[in-house]
Amino acid sequence: MQIMKYNFDEKVNRRGTGSMKWDAGDFLKMVGITERYDEETLPLFTADMDLPVPDPVIKALHKIVDNRIFGYTMANDDYYEAIINWFKRRNDWDIKKEEIVYCPGTVKALGIAVRAYTNVGDGVIIQRPVYPPFTSAIEDNNRVVINNSLINNDGYYTIDFEDFEAKAKVASTKLFILCNPHNPSGRIFSKAELKRLAQICYNNDVIIVADEIHGDLIRKDNKFYPIVKCADKVDHLVTCTAINKTFNVAGLHATNVVIGNEDLRNKFKKECGYEMPSPFTIAALIAAYNEGEEWLDQIIDYIDGNIDYIENFLKENMPKVKVVKPEGTYIMWMDFRGYGLTPEEVKKRIYVDANVILESGAMFGEEGTGYERICVPSPRPMIKEAMERIAKVFEDLK
Ligand SMILES: Cc1ncc(COP(=O)(O)O)c(C=O)c1O
Known part of the structure; x- marks a missing residue:
């Protein structure tokens, strides 16, 4: 049987579809998740994929x-x-x-x-x-x-x-x-x-x-x-x-x-x-x-690749951010406490200066204070851009 090979690097435009992730700027501002949301915003907060579903x-x-x-x-x-x-x-x-x-x-x-x-x-x-x-x-x-x-x-x-x-x-x-x-x-x-x-x-x-x-x-x-x-x-x-x-x-x-x-x-x-x-x-x-199993195998490979990419990127460019490879899910839980900043300062740098939206750890309970959650099932070029933007706004504290 012929295997269909998916191209997950392709960016699918989700704006204008009512997407909670890509069209919910006003909502996110209203609930205080971010003060900034514009055409350049990279939203990597909510847990859905920016990757196309199985062909069948x-x-x-x-x-x-x-x-x-x-x-x-x-x-x-x-x-x-x-x-x-x-x-x-x-x-x-x-x-x-x-x-x-x-x-x-x-x-x-x-x-x-x-x-x-x-x-x-x-x-x-x-x-x-x-x-x-x-x-x-x-x-x-x-x-x-x-x-x-x-x-x-x-x-x-x-x-x-x-x-x-x-x-x-x-x-x-x-x-x-x-x-x-x-x-x-x-x-x-x-x-x-x-x-x-x-x-x-x-x-x-x-x-x-x-x-x-x-x-x-x-x-x-x-x-x-x-x-x-x-x-x-x-x-x-x-x-x-x-x-x-x-x-x-x-x-x-x-x-x-x-x-x-x-x-x-x-x-x-x-x-x-x-x-x-x-x-x-x-x-x-x-x-x-x-x-859908053939697709699932490929998506897992791709997500594994994104996770490896982020792990290596952090090691090389933001060694003060600690992350443990997740065993499951497509979520990474990044510990920003190494910078010695308040969660608000971390948030401003990421959400406003880098224009990337994540989810602040305290939303998950006080145990999460100082962490940021990133969802990684997006095209790798998007993940790379987000990580590069984030690294740039922490460069002064490297
Ligand atoms: C653990 C967990 N349960 C439930 C949900 C939401 O599921 P549903 O869309 O089926 O309500 C999420 C979404 O992020 C989740 O991570």
Whole structure:
């Protein structure tokens, strides 16, 4: 079979498409992320790719468009089979059709899970620094954040199990939202770590919602294990899967929550209401999972290349910035504290002087103060330009 070779160096213009990354300047200014946003701005903040999706997905979407009718659609057998086969093939995970619940977005699914599995005032464990919507999913629903901070070992993050267990034991703690692979640290938790987390939660009647939507985007030499494949008991596990990140289709809101336990599934469904994927979502998912692996291999190679480039660039040009190669995700978590500047000073140099937008570490919890998160799935020339611009505005402190 002929292999299609993608050219990810090509820049695809996203301005004028309503892109959150490329067209949201006014919004970003309003929420205080940046004071500057213009035609020269390089936005490397939000976690989607500036890289084109697999060709089979484009073809499948064209087919839907060409049919000219976009009525109500329901997940069909092909949709479920594509999911089931993907996880069997890649993670040796057996999923049954009835365990899959479509939900239009993972962040939405987290809020639903919080409401479905806890009461107002209950505690929900998260591990900061962590993707900010984990906090909002809890606080916006009037539940209490129980923070089990990750231990920062020179940029390599590990779990404080003693603290985790103590917090899981508290009677009002009902839920743990796990992020694996972890955003922003890039950790992929090991089988042993996941087994231990699952066991502690099981022993203490804490349900786990595992956000595993970065699970396909891992470095070439790493292995990702879904928590259900590591735990001895799985009845308390709810897993969010998605093609949103893997195949760069976040705008299609293609999240599927896998819930083996019938009671937990029914509670989730009740809170979620009956959601139907769009015809585009169905077509994209089937094409991506059935025919997207060749593209995925290439995109992982390309992202690995960007990560290597940034690592080397920092070593050579900005040695005071520390970064640990992420095991998974396409996110790098850069420690700027070596400059001895305040986070505001760092931010001004990057966001205003260099005109590059990242995400400041404190947004991920106070543990992130002094860090900047960069998302790297963009054409390498863009990444190079961003890094060169950033280096230039720190040159005086080299
Ligand atoms: C860990 C994690 N969960 C959820 C999301 C958002 O997912 P969705 O677009 O499916 O809501 C992101 C996006 O960056 C993420 O990193």
